[in-house]
Amino acid sequence: MSPTSIDTGRVRVALLGCGTVGTALVEMLAAPGRSGDLALAARTRLEIVGIAVRDLDAVRSTSGGFPVHLLTQDAKGLVEREDVDIVVELIGGIDPAHRLVEAALNGGKPVVTGNKALLARFGADLAELAAARGVDLLYEAAVGSAIPVIRPLRESLAGERISRVMGIVNGTTNFILSAMANEGASYAEALAEAQSLGLAEADPSADVGGGDAAAKAAILASLAFAANVVVGDVHCEGITHVTQSDVRYARQLGYVIKPLAVAERVDRASAISVRVHPALVPHDHALASVNGAFNAVFIEGEDSGEMMLYGQGAGGRAAASAVLGDLIVAARHLRQGVFTPPAAQRVAVRIAPLAELSCPFYLSMDVVDRPGVLAAVAQVMGEHGVSIRWMEQKGLGNEARLIFLTHEALEGAVAATVHELSGLKVVDRVGAVLRVIGSEDSGPGRDA
Amino acid sequence: MSPTSIDTGRVRVALLGCGTVGTALVEMLAAPGRSGDLALAARTRLEIVGIAVRDLDAVRSTSGGFPVHLLTQDAKGLVEREDVDIVVELIGGIDPAHRLVEAALNGGKPVVTGNKALLARFGADLAELAAARGVDLLYEAAVGSAIPVIRPLRESLAGERISRVMGIVNGTTNFILSAMANEGASYAEALAEAQSLGLAEADPSADVGGGDAAAKAAILASLAFAANVVVGDVHCEGITHVTQSDVRYARQLGYVIKPLAVAERVDRASAISVRVHPALVPHDHALASVNGAFNAVFIEGEDSGEMMLYGQGAGGRAAASAVLGDLIVAARHLRQGVFTPPAAQRVAVRIAPLAELSCPFYLSMDVVDRPGVLAAVAQVMGEHGVSIRWMEQKGLGNEARLIFLTHEALEGAVAATVHELSGLKVVDRVGAVLRVIGSEDSGPGRDA
Numbered sequence: 001m002s003p004t005s006i007d008t009g010r011v012r013v014a015l016l017g018c019g020t021v022g023t024a025l026v027e028m029l030a031a032p033g034r035s036g037d038l039a040l041a042a043r044t045r046l047e048i049v050g051i052a053v054r055d056l057d058a059v060r061s062t063s064g065g066f067p068v069h070l071l072t073q074d075a076k077g078l079v080e081r082e083d084v085d086i087v088v089e090l091i092g093g094i095d096p097a098h099r100l101v102e103a104a105l106n107g108g109k110p111v112v113t114g115n116k117a118l119l120a121r122f123g124a125d126l127a128e129l130a131a132a133r134g135v136d137l138l139y140e141a142a143v144g145s146a147i148p149v150i151r152p153l154r155e156s157l158a159g160e161r162i163s164r165v166m167g168i169v170n171g172t173t174n175f176i177l178s179a180m181a182n183e184g185a186s187y188a189e190a191l192a193e194a195q196s197l198g199l200a201e202a203d204p205s206a207d208v209g210g211g212d213a214a215a216k217a218a219i220l221a222s223l224a225f226a227a228n229v230v231v232g233d234v235h236c237e238g239i240t241h242v243t244q245s246d247v248r249y250a251r252q253l254g255y256v257i258k259p260l261a262v263a264e265r266v267d268r269a270s271a272i273s274v275r276v277h278p279a280l281v282p283h284d285h286a287l288a289s290v291n292g293a294f295n296a297v298f299i300e301g302e303d304s305g306e307m308m309l310y311g312q313g314a315g316g317r318a319a320a321s322a323v324l325g326d327l328i329v330a331a332r333h334l335r336q337g338v339f340t341p342p343a344a345q346r347v348a349v350r351i352a353p354l355a356e357l358s359c360p361f362y363l364s365m366d367v368v369d370r371p372g373v374l375a376a377v378a379q380v381m382g383e384h385g386v387s388i389r390w391m392e393q394k395g396l397g398n399e400a401r402l403i404f405l406t407h408e409a410l411e412g413a414v415a416a417t418v419h420e421l422s423g424l425k426v427v428d429r430v431g432a433v434l435r436v437i438g439s440e441d442s443g444p445g446r447d448a
Numbered sequence: 449m450s451p452t453s454i455d456t457g458r459v460r461v462a463l464l465g466c467g468t469v470g471t472a473l474v475e476m477l478a479a480p481g482r483s484g485d486l487a488l489a490a491r492t493r494l495e496i497v498g499i500a501v502r503d504l505d506a507v508r509s510t511s512g513g514f515p516v517h518l519l520t521q522d523a524k525g526l527v528e529r530e531d532v533d534i535v536v537e538l539i540g541g542i543d544p545a546h547r548l549v550e551a552a553l554n555g556g557k558p559v560v561t562g563n564k565a566l567l568a569r570f571g572a573d574l575a576e577l578a579a580a581r582g583v584d585l586l587y588e589a590a591v592g593s594a595i596p597v598i599r600p601l602r603e604s605l606a607g608e609r610i611s612r613v614m615g616i617v618n619g620t621t622n623f624i625l626s627a628m629a630n631e632g633a634s635y636a637e638a639l640a641e642a643q644s645l646g647l648a649e650a651d652p653s654a655d656v657g658g659g660d661a662a663a664k665a666a667i668l669a670s671l672a673f674a675a676n677v678v679v680g681d682v683h684c685e686g687i688t689h690v691t692q693s694d695v696r697y698a699r700q701l702g703y704v705i706k707p708l709a710v711a712e713r714v715d716r717a718s719a720i721s722v723r724v725h726p727a728l729v730p731h732d733h734a735l736a737s738v739n740g741a742f743n744a745v746f747i748e749g750e751d752s753g754e755m756m757l758y759g760q761g762a763g764g765r766a767a768a769s770a771v772l773g774d775l776i777v778a779a780r781h782l783r784q785g786v787f788t789p790p791a792a793q794r795v796a797v798r799i800a801p802l803a804e805l806s807c808p809f810y811l812s813m814d815v816v817d818r819p820g821v822l823a824a825v826a827q828v829m830g831e832h833g834v835s836i837r838w839m840e841q842k843g844l845g846n847e848a849r850l851i852f853l854t855h856e857a858l859e860g861a862v863a864a865t866v867h868e869l870s871g872l873k874v875v876d877r878v879g880a881v882l883r884v885i886g887s888e889d890s891g892p893g894r895d896a
Contacts, residue, residue, distance in 0.1 A: 028751060034609070040674065041606040043789060140604055146752035148600035156588060156596035158489040159772035161482070226488065286758060289737055303476060303769040304594035304759065310734060311755030321751040324607035338786040341491060 010045035011331040014084040016052045016075050016100055017091035020316030021114065021141070023066075025088070025323055026051070030065060038324075042331040050078040079104050086330050088323060089113040098122060105129045105137065110334055112326040114141030114319055120215035120231040123222060127342040136339040138326035143169055143216045144295045146318040147311035148325075153223040153299075154340065161302040162224040164264035166437070169216040171293035171313035172200045172207035173239050173259035177278065178291040180247045181256055187242060199293055199314060209238040210276040213261045220297065221263035221274045227349035229263075229274055235354050237277035246364055246432045249403050253362075253390070255280035256288040257434065271352040280362050280436040287437075355412030360389065362405055363414075364431035365421065369400040373426045377402060380424070384417040385409065399428060405436065458493035459779040462532040464500045464523050464548055465539035468764030469562065469589070471514075473536070473771055474499070478513060486772075490779040498526040527552050534778050536771060537561040546570060553577045553585065558782055560774040562589030562767055568663035568679040571670060575790040584787040586774035591617055591664045592743045594766040595759035596773075601671040601747075602788065609750040610672040612712035614885070617664040619741035619761035620648045620655035621687050621707035625726065626739040628695045629704055635690060647741055647762060657686040658724040661709045668745065669711035669722045675797035677711070677722055683802050685725035694812055694880045697851050701810075701838070703728035704736040705882065719800040728810050728884040735885075803860030808837070810853055811862075812879035813869065817848040821874045825850060828872070832865040833857070847876060853884065 015022055028034065029046060039045045048067070052075035072078055079087055079100055087104035089111060091097045097118050104111050105126065113119070119126070119142055130137035140150045144167070153162075168174050172194055179190035191208070194200035206212050214234040221229040239259055250257050258281045263274045281288045286308045290296040295313030300306055312318045333339055367373045374393060381388060381404070390405040406414070414433065421427050463470055476482065477494060487493045496515070500523035520526055527535055527548055535552035537559060539545045545566050552559050553574065561567070567574070567590055578585035588598045592615070601610075616622050620642055627638035639656070642648035654660045662682040669677040687707055698705050706729045711722045729736045734756045738744040743761030748754055760766045781787050815821045822841060829836060829852070838853040854862070862881065869875050 024751070028607075037609075037674075038607055146608075146749070147755055148596065148604035148757070151604050152596035152600060155777050156599050156770070156773045158776045159476075159486055160594075160769050161485075226485075286737070289734070301594070301769060303472070303765040303772075305763070305766050307595055307757075307759030309596070309755075309757055312753035315753070317751040318753050321608050321749060322604070324751075325604045328606045329603050332789060333786075336786045338781075338784045341780060 010047045011042065011334060012047050012049040012083050012085045013327065014050045014052070014078045014081065014087045015048055016078070016087065016089045016097070018051050018053045018071075019090065021319040021323065022051070022090045024316040024320035025090075026066065028317070028320055028324060030067075038328065042328040044331055044335055046327060046331060049083060050081065052078045075100055076103065079109070080107060084109065085334060086110050086112065086327065088327065089115055090323070091115070093117055094121065101126060102129065105133055105135060108133050108135055110136035110138070110330040110339065112136075112138045112323055112330055114139060114323060116142040116212070116215040116219060117231075120218040123219065123230075124228040130339065131342055134337075134339055136330045136333050138330055138340065139219075140326050141319045141322035143167070143219055144297055144309065144311065145313050145315070146321040147295060147297070147309050147313075149220075149297050149309050150223065152309065153220070157299070157301065157304065160304050162299060163269075163302060164262070164300040165220050165224045165297060166287065167216065167220060167261045167295070167297040168258055168287060168290050169220075169261050169295055169297065169313070170207055170213040170259055171295060172204065173213070174290065174295070174313070175199050175293045176208070177239060177242065177247070177257055177259055180242070180244055181251065182291065184244065186244050187240065208240050210236040210259075213259065213276040217261035217263055217274050217276050220261065221272060224263055224299070225265070225272055225349060227272065229272070229349065229351075233274055233351045235273075235275040235277070239278045241432055242278050242434070243364075243431065245401070246362070246434065249364070249392070250280050250362065251283075253280070253405060254283050255436070256283055257281075258287055258290070260287075260437070266352045266357060271350040273352045273354070273357055275354075278434055280434055282438045285438065355410065355415065358408050358410045360406055360408050360436040361386075361414050362432065362434040362436055363403070363418070365402050366396065366399050366428045366431065367402055368426045368428065369395055369398055370426075373400070374402065376424065376426060377421060380420050381406070381417050384413045384420070386413050386417050458495045459490065459782060460495050460497040460531050460533045461775065462498045462500070462526045462529070462535045463496055464526070464535065464537045464545070466499050466501045466519075467538065469767040469771065470499070470538045472764040472768035473538075474514065476765070476768055476772060478515070486776065490776040492779055492783055494775060494779060497531060498529065500526045523548055524551065527557070528555060532557065533782060534558045534560065534775065536775065537563055538771070539563070541565055542569065549574060550577065553581055553583060556581050556583055558584035558586070558778040558787065560584075560586045560771055560778055562587060562771060564590040564660070564663040564667060565679075568666040571667065571678075572676040578787065579790055582785075582787055584778045584781050586778055586788065587667075588774050589767045589770035591615070591667055592745055592757065592759065593761050593763070594769040595743060595745070595757050595761075597668075597745050597757050598671065600757065601668070605747070605749065605752065608752050610747060611750060612710070612748040613668050613672045613745060614735065615664065615668060615709045615745040616706055616735060616738050616743055617668075617709050617745065617761070618655055618661040618707055619743060620652065621661070622738065622743070622761070623647050623741045624656070625687060625690065625695070625705055625707055628690070628692055629699065630739065632692065634692050635688065656688050658684040658707075661707065661724040665709035665711055665722050665724050668709065669720060672711055672747070673713070673720055673797060675720065677720070677797070677799075681722055681799045683721075683723040683725070687726045689880055690726050690882070691879065693849070694810070694882065697812070697840075698728050698810065699731075701728070701853060702731050703884070704731055705729075706735055706738070708735075708885070714800045714805060719798040721800045721802070721805055723802075726882055728882055730886045733886060803858065803863065806856050806858045808854055808856050808884040809834075809862050810880065810882040810884055811851070811866070813850050814844065814847050814876045814879065815850055816874045816876065817843060817846055818874075821848070822850065824872065824874060825869060828868050829854075829865050832861045832868070834861050834865050
């Protein structure tokens with residue numbers, strides 16, 4: 001398999017990238033008393049023989065014993081070194097990570113990575129390359145940090161017919177929406193709090209716009225449905241338009257607004273839908289109590305029923321723990337000359353057009369406060385076949401806010417409704433248009 | 449590796465035992481359209497070539513196409529057949545399952561089993577035998593049914609330093625305690641309801657006495673701590689002494705009573721403790737909302753933080769789903785000539801004596817209702833170093849019920865206290881003595 005010579009007593013690891021996660025990994029591998037445990041688990045000693053970084057001075061270890069002598073700026077050279085058995089890629093992003101991972105696999109070296117962006121674009125190609133070279137491509141850290149998600153989907157549930165995967169896979173947006181729900185914070189206040197805690201970047205757009213979650217959704221969908229789903233297949237909406245008013249109404253109706261990544265079989269399992277958007281989750285659903293920066297992946301299988309894998313979604317050590325687990329498996333496999341096969345052969349899959357999907361919706365809009373306006377709005381909804389299940393009107397000075405919960409409605413019909421309503425003179429603003437998770441038995445009136 | 453000849457296009461499976469789980473497995477493997485998916489996942493066709501049962505007439509398939517021609521009463525002969533590649537053991541119990549699993553492994557045949565009783569007694573020996581023969585011994589169905597628990601602990605978390613595993617691993621007792629908490633049912637009523645739903649046996653002692661959970665606790669502890677823990681190492685208390693009054697007081701104090709299996713490192717990680725008992729769990733803990741027949745395993749790792757794996761704990765199809773996942777991995781491995789190594793070498797581990805452990809306790813007792821009794825009780829507790837954090841007294845005619853929540857106290861001290869209190873003339877009965885999970889910051893007064 002691997003053309004590199006394997007020293008019988010140890011497996012030699014090249015680390016690409018040494019930010020928060022890489023630094024934690026280096027420290028865990030060097031922790032006193034731990035290397036023995038790890039060698040028992042891996043059946044061989046794990047030894048970092050080189051660490052490629054962009055800036056030699058930027059390495060931020062908290063412990064004194066950081067192996068600065070292993071640092072190099074020549075990542076390509078490190079990957080190709082004869083005495084490197086396994087490559088751990090923690091650079092992130094597409095370039096140069098893509099080139100380096102390809103070079104490692106082409107060289108017959110197993111790769112452990114947490115690079116969701118790379119996997120969501122080139123995952124199928126890389127999996128094929130790894131299989132062709134007979135080496136592992138492992139990426140437990142790419143979704144849900146330390147929570148075992150990838151391996152359960154790839155192995156434990158390999159025989160299961162999964163109908164839906166719903167994940168809270170972005171800790172930043174879950175923190176923000178949790179703070180809005182539990183502390184009454186506005187979106188701006190909650191974002192500022194996340195930034196002050198280091199849970200959100202100065203430019204938070206990758207998180208709050210849904211891009212990070214979309215990459216993870218593509219990875220989950222690819223595993224759950226043994227298909228090749230890329231980030232471009234994912235319909236993506238952020239959380240920036242969710243207001244404190246929506247959070248309060250959702251609670252009143254028995255729901256919590258959560259940032260979801262959803263991958264599901266639709267149209268009698270002939271197609272799939274992969275989406276990222278905030279949604280109203282019934283308060284008694286397992287995902288509703290996943291708060292703060294925690295992540296969870298909720299899986300619905302035909303035989304297994306409902307399952308949820310839950311844990312911390314952030315932090316360098318948690319992610320490093322996932323990398324370490326993969327590293328141990330890769331080391332075992334390398335010595336056995338085997339690898340974890342890709343989830344399945346690449347299967348062509350149809351992505352269902354969004355307009356064809358349906359679910360109940362939550363709609364909020366501000367209208368001119370005068371008689372007949374509600375009738376005008378209701379008429380537009382009715383003409384598009386969007387049936388109202390519940391509504392509330394609240395005066396706001398010269399305006400009124402209308403909140404609707406609809407029966408199950410087609411996405412296309414709701415989009416057309418919103419488009420037409422936005423053009424009405426009496427409608428000042430259509431606010432949140434949010435999907436509702438769960439059957440119509442959930443939510444208001446379900447105890448009636 | 450395996451001395452049996454492997455037909456390149458298929459892996460031939462012997463099924464031992466065909467109750468609810470076995471029947472579901474046979475039906476899943478034969479489901480129209482599914483065998484193709486399974487062959488893709490396993491990289492080979494999975495074919496059942498024989499089914500050993502005790503009673504040929506007792507097979508209870510719901511579908512018409514059950515392969516009765518595969519039935520045999522000669523389990524030993526089936527295991528040894530030359531055309532059998534993998535053995536699935538679903539008989540349960542020690543004998544004859546133990547002999548048959550040994551025979552399969554000795555014959556170089558991978559084994560998939562859900563037999564918790566067998567693994568909790570002979571797991572380490574069987575794992576050693578499997579490793580010596582270079583074949584898989586997989587048992588995802590043994591704990592938590594379809595929930596991926598075993599593989600995450602054995603592989604994903606192989607590098608993690610796990611400090612504690614707490615599981616709700618028995619659906620029957622969780623159903624009973626949930627019904628007592630949520631419907632106000634008495635223990636007897638809840639048990640009767642569980643029996644009428646098929647969730648409890650006519651003789652429920654293995655569930656309500658904690659024996660089933662104890663076997664699972666031993667398996668979880670062995671994996672989490674890479675040690676050889678057997679069922680005899682597990683301190684085991686059932687739920688039969690929990691009353692509706694305890695459930696109500698627990699709620700008033702901010703707790704839910706849950707049936708737990710706990711495996712944790714104690715005494716600065718030099719020893720472990722493995723226990724099964726009902727406990728007061730803070731209402732905002734993730735385990736508190738695991739209701740009905742659902743199972744969950746809560747894992748605390750030094751680096752990974754807190755995780756929870758949650759799902760259905762009962763039902764033939766859910767367990768069969770776990771078996772099928774293992775079967776697919778075993779088939780892949782068989783064709784690659786490799787196997788999943790045991791969690792680690794067998795490590796000697798010290799089981800901490802129960803008396804040395806400490807935690808807060810909930811105590812309930814009925815006493816004579818007259819002045820001075822509380823002082824007498826409090827004096828006994830004080831003499832044993834059991835410090836009272838909260839108490840409530842409630843009149844019951846001539847009696848009074850005293851409810852105490854203690855600060856962290858030694859198990860040995862609490863046992864001595866209870867022994868002495870039971871001998872006091874003014875104490876009619878010491879009722880529940882329940883452990884409390886969580887720090888002293890949880891529970892009453894935590895918002896103060």
